[in-house]
Amino acid sequence: MESIYKSLVEIVGEEHVSTRPEELYVYSYDLGTTEPQRPDYAVAPKTTGEVQQIVKLANREKIPVVPLGGGLSLAGLAVPLRGGIALDLKRMDRIIEVNERARYVVVECGVSQGQLVSYLERHHPNLYHSEPGAPPQATIAGNIAIHGQGDLAQVYGFNSDMVNGLEVVLPTGEVCKIGSCSISPHWFTLHPLPDLGLFLGWSGTTGIITRLSLRLYPSKKIRDVEQFAVEDEELVPEVVHRITHTEMAEDIVAFSQAIPPFANELHTINIFMTADSEKELEFKKGLIWDDTLGDYIEKGDGGFVNLSPEMKFELARRPQISKTSDWKKGGGFEYVGAIMPVETYPECYRRGVEISTRHDIPYTVLGRIIGRSHAMMFSWTYAFNRADPESIRHARKALHESDDLALELGGTIWKPGVYGQKIVMEKIDPNTLQLMKKVKQLLDPNGIMNPGNWEVS
Amino acid sequence: MFELRFDERKCVACRTGNCLAKCQYMDIDRDTAKAEMVKIFNGEDSFVLHDCVTCYACEEYCEMGNHPFYLIVERQEEMDIPPLPRPLIKRGVQIGIPFRGEPEIKEVKEPVLSMGVFSELANLVQGRLFEGISFISTDPRKMFHFFCQLMYLHYARTSVIKERLPKTIETIAKHNVKEVIFLHDECYGTFASYAPAVGIEVPFKPIHLFEYLYNRLKELKDEIKPLNLKVAYQRPCSSRLSPDKLHFVEDIFNLIGADSVKREYTGENALCCAGTIIGQRRKGSRQRAADVQRRNIEDMINAGAQVCVFNCPACWDTLASLVSEKGIKPLFMSDLCRLAIGEKPEGWG
Numbered sequence: 062m063e064s065i066y067k068s069l070v071e072i073v074g075e076e077h078v079s080t081r082p083e084e085l086y087v088y089s090y091d092l093g094t095t096e097p098q099r100p101d102y103a104v105a106p107k108t109t110g111e112v113q114q115i116v117k118l119a120n121r122e123k124i125p126v127v128p129l130g131g132g133l134s135l136a137g138l139a140v141p142l143r144g145g146i147a148l149d150l151k152r153m154d155r156i157i158e159v160n161e162r163a164r165y166v167v168v169e170c171g172v173s174q175g176q177l178v179s180y181l182e183r184h185h186p187n188l189y190h191s192e193p194g195a196p197p198q199a200t201i202a203g204n205i206a207i208h209g210q211g212d213l214a215q216v217y218g219f220n221s222d223m224v225n226g227l228e229v230v231l232p233t234g235e236v237c238k239i240g241s242c243s244i245s246p247h248w249f250t251l252h253p254l255p256d257l258g259l260f261l262g263w264s265g266t267t268g269i270i271t272r273l274s275l276r277l278y279p280s281k282k283i284r285d286v287e288q289f290a291v292e293d294e295e296l297v298p299e300v301v302h303r304i305t306h307t308e309m310a311e312d313i314v315a316f317s318q319a320i321p322p323f324a325n326e327l328h329t330i331n332i333f334m335t336a337d338s339e340k341e342l343e344f345k346k347g348l349i350w351d352d353t354l355g356d357y358i359e360k361g362d363g364g365f366v367n368l369s370p371e372m373k374f375e376l377a378r379r380p381q382i383s384k385t386s387d388w389k390k391g392g393g394f395e396y397v398g399a400i401m402p403v404e405t406y407p408e409c410y411r412r413g414v415e416i417s418t419r420h421d422i423p424y425t426v427l428g429r430i431i432g433r434s435h436a437m438m439f440s441w442t443y444a445f446n447r448a449d450p451e452s453i454r455h456a457r458k459a460l461h462e463s464d465d466l467a468l469e470l471g472g473t474i475w476k477p478g479v480y481g482q483k484i485v486m487e488k489i490d491p492n493t494l495q496l497m498k499k500v501k502q503l504l505d506p507n508g509i510m511n512p513g514n515w516e517v518s
Numbered sequence: 519m520f521e522l523r524f525d526e527r528k529c530v531a532c533r534t535g536n537c538l539a540k541c542q543y544m545d546i547d548r549d550t551a552k553a554e555m556v557k558i559f560n561g562e563d564s565f566v567l568h569d570c571v572t573c574y575a576c577e578e579y580c581e582m583g584n585h586p587f588y589l590i591v592e593r594q595e596e597m598d599i600p601p602l603p604r605p606l607i608k609r610g611v612q613i614g615i616p617f618r619g620e621p622e623i624k625e626v627k628e629p630v631l632s633m634g635v636f637s638e639l640a641n642l643v644q645g646r647l648f649e650g651i652s653f654i655s656t657d658p659r660k661m662f663h664f665f666c667q668l669m670y671l672h673y674a675r676t677s678v679i680k681e682r683l684p685k686t687i688e689t690i691a692k693h694n695v696k697e698v699i700f701l702h703d704e705c706y707g708t709f710a711s712y713a714p715a716v717g718i719e720v721p722f723k724p725i726h727l728f729e730y731l732y733n734r735l736k737e738l739k740d741e742i743k744p745l746n747l748k749v750a751y752q753r754p755c756s757s758r759l760s761p762d763k764l765h766f767v768e769d770i771f772n773l774i775g776a777d778s779v780k781r782e783y784t785g786e787n788a789l790c791c792a793g794t795i796i797g798q799r800r801k802g803s804r805q806r807a808a809d810v811q812r813r814n815i816e817d818m819i820n821a822g823a824q825v826c827v828f829n830c831p832a833c834w835d836t837l838a839s840l841v842s843e844k845g846i847k848p849l850f851m852s853d854l855c856r857l858a859i860g861e862k863p864e865g866w867g
Binding site: 290291292320321322323324325326327328329346347350351355357358359360361362363364365366367369370371 | 600602603604605606608609610612613615617793794796797799800801802803804805835836838839
């Protein structure tokens with residue numbers, strides 16, 4: 062161990078390697094229900110070259126490498142299940158290029174969501190990226206490594222659909238570029254080279270994304286939100302379908318939760334709109350409110366909530382961060398996110414309420430629309446008391462039941478933890494599973510990358 | 519259960535039909551007004567039950583001391599003619615459910631002022647005007663224990679008011695006070711008008727905020743410097759339940775040297791903020807609300823108002839930014855009064 066430590070110090074410098082228990086503790090857990098597991102080393106490289114050397118060392122010594130950005134997946138994806146090196150990428154935090162005209166940004170892997178939001182607001186106010194609603198220290202690269210989705214998902218899809226190019230350190234130490242950046246100085250497209258979709262959604266098990274190009278989108282001057290409420294969950298898919306048909310909404314999120322009481326047994330659909338002028342906003346609002354949903358209002362089946370300016374400000378500001386941790390004493394929460402057909406919303410809601418009731422947790426469910434109703438990211442969230450093992454056990458059980466439910470209802474699990482990965486691999490097409498195995502073996506012959514995750518037996 | 523004390527004989531004897539004939543939102547002549555009221559108290563369907571925007575004003579227009587508005591909303595509930603879409607009613611009803619523990623009953627010394635469900639607006643009750651006052655309902659987590667519930671008139675859910683109001687009264691009464699000043703007209707109207715109208719006993723005397731402010735300003739008279747501001751008062755729905763207190767608005771303006779501008783939509787003819795219209799279960803509600811707001815604000819502009827004076831936080835939420843966009847400064851009445859005694863409310867100047 063001492064020699065590995067020395068080698069790591071040689072690569073990144075003494076102040077960026079640690080084996081001190083109090084520092085390793087920080088990397089041993091995330092904020093969800095996954096059992097903590099300490100790494101043997103915490104290492105924070107500054108450059109792609111340093112990452113490359115660390116990976117080569119790990120390969121030589123056959124020790125696990127667990128890359129992490131903010132470490133905020135909640136599903137335990139950055140918990141070093143088999144120890145090894147916790148590779149903290151937050152020091153690689155340069156914003157390398159913003160191309161105003163082609164609307165993309167090239168960043169290093171440690172650039173955080175908050176950093177990019179504030180940088181763009183300051184230097185490129187006409188552009189923004191799809192902000193995932195995570196705490197601001199969550200990283201851009203970490204988010205795409207789990208196929209993240211954000212507040213532009215309704216119009217542009219998953220955050221991993223917005224990638225224009227990647228630089229990756231392979232598990233065997235080679236640095237590889239994917240997309241136009243592999244043959245050109247410009248990071249403007251991931252296509253039309255042969256599809257090498259080997260890194261997005263793999264949760265760091267096939268390589269380490271060290272640099273990436275992300276699409277940016279027009280940021281309008283006005284951001285507004287309306288809330289449309291219905292009591293009958295069966296109406297939600299149709300309401301969403303109608304709103305998406307207008308193409309006037311930027312982000313659409315339907316939710317229902319037991320706390321606070323006003324939201325209980327109701328389905329509130331947040332409709333975010335942006336505009337460059339009041340005229341444009343009024344046009345969009347009129348189309349959605351009056352022309353598209355007016356008949357629900359007249360029949361009394363749905364209505365727009367009268368939001369105060371303060372409420373609108375709170376709802377519309379970015380990022381939107383979950384307050385579910387406040388529902389139970391002890392401040393814990395974790396959710397299962399699943400990519401589901403929008404028409405399953407009613408069943409997802411009803412069954413979610415059943416699971417929550419079984420485990421004595423106030424229910425919280427939410428569906429964010431992806432790509433004009435192609436799908437929704439549906440989350441079942443469970444609050445728990447961090448200081449109470451029984452409460453954690455219940456939350457974990459509820460999460461597993463939700464994982465099962467997502468598959469039962471024909472969905473896929475987004476950023477699954479170990480349990481979710483296991484049931485996905487049990488159910489997935491066997492040939493697909495074998496392809497995953499071959500890819501993994503080809504890229505990571507020594508199995509050093511984030512072991513314990515996506516391991517095909 | 520508590521029952522509305524509505525005297526049908528008064529309606530029959532009424533010669534004006536003013537309750538509906540004066541309505542700002544429905545075009546109704548005297549004979550139609552009388553006929554529709556007969557239908558309503560007989561439990562028959564009436565277009566009024568469908569078109570009412572729940573502005574409370576008919577309570578004031580009625581010259582017979584009856585309760586036409588309370589009757590209309592009771593009938594809307596009984597006959598399942600909700601003024602708002604059902605999900606909004608459910609949401610509204612659930613808003614008032616306390617869920618953050620029991621209220622603290624503090625020892626208080628009179629005079630006492632209840633913040634009702636506006637505990638977060640402590641900034642409106644500061645300075646010398648409120649020296650020596652004890653406050654109740656100061657914790658936003660517990661404020662729904664002090665909720666007067668009258669908002670549910672807009673939702674045609676008098677059953678909810680009757681069910682919950684006694685508990686609220688009990689909570690306030692636990693403070694052992696003879697008189698309570700209420701921050702909001704709505705609370706005052708609840709205890710001074712609605713509770714007696716349905717036979718709910720109120721063991722304390724409600725005091726209207728404006729009456730308190732007027733009397734307090736008289737005590738501080740030597741410190742008042744005339745404001746010389748042209749002001750327009752945004753009269754809230756619930757003020758219709760206490761028209762006998764409306765004179766305090768002008769009394770206060772006179773005392774502090776504020777020039778109350780001559781408007782079309784003032785006093786009895788005041789327009790509501792339209793906050794309740796916007797969500798109504800009718801086609802075109804959003805535009806109807808916008809039209810009412812436009813007329814209201816244009817009237818203020820035409821009258822030369824520099825300041826729009828509010829007392830209702832809901833009116834503030836609905837209109838403050840809109841008047842501000844038109845160059846009229848929104849201010850709560852208590853802040854306007856503070857200004858007159860040389861204090862500087864937040865956001866002023």
